[in-house]
Amino acid sequence: MTEQTLVLIKPDGVARGLVGEIITRIERKGLKIAALKLVNVSEEVAVVHYAEHAERPFFGSLIEFITSGPVVAAVLEGERAIAAFRQIAGGTDPVEKAVPGSIRGDYALETQFNLVHGSDSPESAKREIDIWFPGFAH
Ligand code: CMP
Numbered sequence: 001m002t003e004q005t006l007v008l009i010k011p012d013g014v015a016r017g018l019v020g021e022i023i024t025r026i027e028r029k030g031l032k033i034a035a036l037k038l039v040n041v042s043e044e045v046a047v048v049h050y051a052e053h054a055e056r057p058f059f060g061s062l063i064e065f066i067t068s069g070p071v072v073a074a075v076l077e078g079e080r081a082i083a084a085f086r087q088i089a090g091g092t093d094p095v096e097k098a099v100p101g102s103i104r105g106d107y108a109l110e111t112q113f114n115l116v117h118g119s120d121s122p123e124s125a126k127r128e129i130d131i132w133f134p135g136f137a138h
Pocket of ligand 1: 053058062092111112113114116117118
C-alpha cells in the first residue's frame, strides 16, 4: 500500500556530513522524496514531536540533542514506506539492534545519536507530517 512517512536526519547526521549518503540510500531503496527541508528545530516543535517520550529519563537530553543543530526533515512516499524506511534505518540501538548494511548499523554507535528518525505507524506518520509539513499528509 502506498504510504507516507516522516523522516528526520538528526543533528548528528547533518554535522557528520551524512545527508547525501542517507538520501542516496532512501532513493536507492525506491522511496520517493515528496518533501524536503533543512530546519533549525525549536524546543516547542521538539517537545510536540517527541511527546510520547515525555516521561522517559532520556527526554531532556533527547530534546537538547534534537535542537542542537539543523535537521533535515522529509516526507517519503512509496509502497509500505513506513516499514521500508525503518528497514534501511535499522533498529533504534545502533549496535544491539541495527544490522550492518543499515544506516544506523553502518554509521552509529549510540542510541541517542542514531542519525535518523522514521515514523513507526500510519497514525504517527500523519501526526508527525502535520507537525513538520502542515497540510501535506494525505
Ligand atoms: P527516534 O526513532 O528518533 O525516537 C525516539 C528517540 O529517543 C530514539 O530515536 C533515540 O534517539 C532516543 N532514545 C531511545 N532510547 C534511548 C535511550 N535509552 N537513551 C537515549 N536516547 C534514547
